[in-house]
Amino acid sequence: MAYEVCAPLLAHMSYFPVLSVPGCVGRTTLFNFPPNDWECKSGSTSYVTLTWAHNSRWHTVIVDELAYGANKSYERCHLASYLPEDSLPLLSLASSPPTGPTQLLPISPHRTYLPSWRATIELVTPHSSTSYQGELDPFPVPGSLLTLSPLLQISDSLMNFVLLLNLEKFPAKRRSMFKVFNLSQSYRFLREFEIVNNSINVIRLDNLGLEPRDLPIGICADMSAIPLYLTIADDARFLSLEHTHPPASYVIHGRRWEAQRLLKNLWFSRLQK
Amino acid sequence: MTRYLERLRLASWKLGQPLSRLPSSPAAVVSDLFIWRNNEDYKTSFELISLPSIFDSQSTIHADATIVINSSDGVNVLELPISFPPYCRQTLRMQDLIPAGYGPYGTFSIFHSHTPSNIGSLGSFLCERGYVGYQWGDSSVHSYAHGNLDAVARLDDYSTELLGSRSFRKRNFNLQCKLEPSAVYELALVNPVPHRQTVTFLTLLPSGAVMDSRSIILPPRGSYIFTLAPNEDNLRLVIRSNLVMARPLVFKLSRGRADVFHG
Numbered sequence: 001m002a003y004e005v006c007a008p009l010l011a012h013m014s015y016f017p018v019l020s021v022p023g024c025v026g027r028t029t030l031f032n033f034p035p036n037d038w039e040c041k042s043g044s045t046s047y048v049t050l051t052w053a054h055n056s057r058w059h060t061v062i063v064d065e066l067a068y069g070a071n072k073s074y075e076r077c078h079l080a081s082y083l084p085e086d087s088l089p090l091l092s093l094a095s096s097p098p099t100g101p102t103q104l105l106p107i108s109p110h111r112t113y114l115p116s117w118r119a120t121i122e123l124v125t126p127h128s129s130t131s132y133q134g135e136l137d138p139f140p141v142p143g144s145l146l147t148l149s150p151l152l153q154i155s156d157s158l159m160n161f162v163l164l165l166n167l168e169k170f171p172a173k174r175r176s177m178f179k180v181f182n183l184s185q186s187y188r189f190l191r192e193f194e195i196v197n198n199s200i201n202v203i204r205l206d207n208l209g210l211e212p213r214d215l216p217i218g219i220c221a222d223m224s225a226i227p228l229y230l231t232i233a234d235d236a237r238f239l240s241l242e243h244t245h246p247p248a249s250y251v252i253h254g255r256r257w258e259a260q261r262l263l264k265n266l267w268f269s270r271l272q273k
Numbered sequence: 274m275t276r277y278l279e280r281l282r283l284a285s286w287k288l289g290q291p292l293s294r295l296p297s298s299p300a301a302v303v304s305d306l307f308i309w310r311n312n313e314d315y316k317t318s319f320e321l322i323s324l325p326s327i328f329d330s331q332s333t334i335h336a337d338a339t340i341v342i343n344s345s346d347g348v349n350v351l352e353l354p355i356s357f358p359p360y361c362r363q364t365l366r367m368q369d370l371i372p373a374g375y376g377p378y379g380t381f382s383i384f385h386s387h388t389p390s391n392i393g394s395l396g397s398f399l400c401e402r403g404y405v406g407y408q409w410g411d412s413s414v415h416s417y418a419h420g421n422l423d424a425v426a427r428l429d430d431y432s433t434e435l436l437g438s439r440s441f442r443k444r445n446f447n448l449q450c451k452l453e454p455s456a457v458y459e460l461a462l463v464n465p466v467p468h469r470q471t472v473t474f475l476t477l478l479p480s481g482a483v484m485d486s487r488s489i490i491l492p493p494r495g496s497y498i499f500t501l502a503p504n505e506d507n508l509r510l511v512i513r514s515n516l517v518m519a520r521p522l523v524f525k526l527s528r529g530r531a532d533v534f535h536g
Contacts, residue, residue: 029451033509034447035448037444037447038444069509070507071451073451114518118449119449127528129530131532131534132534133450150362150403151404155413158413158414184361184362212362212364213361213364214361214362215362231415232414238414238530240414240415242418243419250328250402251388251399252293253293254397256395258395259391259392259395262392263327263328
């Protein structure tokens, strides 16, 4: 069995989503080898599993096997026969076959921390591609979100999106609102957008009246997400994709999660007046 | 018993070898060692926002920071104070700041004026891990990469202190990236440790056999860009060093486009 030594000591295994954005193809590349040589000492062929939420249950199937040391890329079209239309495909690597439909998201052992075991999560157009190394773990419920973005590239010839990627242990669908403000104009409210859990929410950020030096801030009071900022040049020849940090990353050492709570309390009270 | 032995084994890789050490002054502010690239192919920018103002419970009207620029061999070539409005985004164009004659790449850090008191009271330090934009060729888009490493502290006497620690033993960073023969990969690595580090880039065949090996010496605050043009499928790259996590910034050049991401 793969990783029988380190698995029981560690937390849970991450998922690797396949993104969906209009005009782009999502492609996710899995790696069946660890990112370092000291946290996991053994390895073997792993199952590639696909998990999705449907009818308030999590469903998981084996879609492939990956030899130790190998990598392989998957697009939604490779997985479409399993998936309901609007579901978020979640790939993972597993050492044992999945069980039947479950009420909670299946969790397997995490394998490394320095760095985390990641996949290449990519968006591809006929002319270009953009990617980040990432993983997705379930957020606490209800959770919250605060994102400050200096990543928008304001220009008439560019399109800007925020992709809010959410995963929760519970498969039942719930909705919330993502509100965007302009920090540079006395926290002026710009617009709100409905978002859904266990999915990738694609939100266009152009036409909100933002200027190049403006700093937008987005909040959601009861749902967490990874905010991915995507810029597409008008002919899709050039792309950029990057996530913003959780607010705890603005500080190091000490009680940094308290710093995150402090920051969220400050801005939620300021913006929701 | 097996679990106990495994914990013991992992402890030998972790104890006394933190990714980032505690700064020696409680008033310190911290920054990544960001990579700048500046030549006819690459332009670099940094998206500066005032982090102290974000934490301040009172609105402020003025923010200050200092940018420190290093050459690839770790020599400080420029230190420049910057004043800017606190709730706006300030795009720093590195080509306007880097003095001539310091080569095509190096590192820089952004130090904010102070760690706000509400953060300091938690035993924490303000840290700039912000967003660097790279423009390659005729691209109309900045390819952004976030900061990744809490690498260097600026103390209250304005001196700086590298926060990286050395691993007791050599360790491998296995790049989880599909290396395509149609692309060229440039891997940028920095040294956040206050000692010179020997770093070996190993290119492995699918069998795991070493196809190529190149060793370099990275001075403190120094940086190096390793270029790899794979000539076959399924090659792998390993970075071997005493750095606790030798995670590179990857520039993938393909079809006339650049994709920039952390390895």
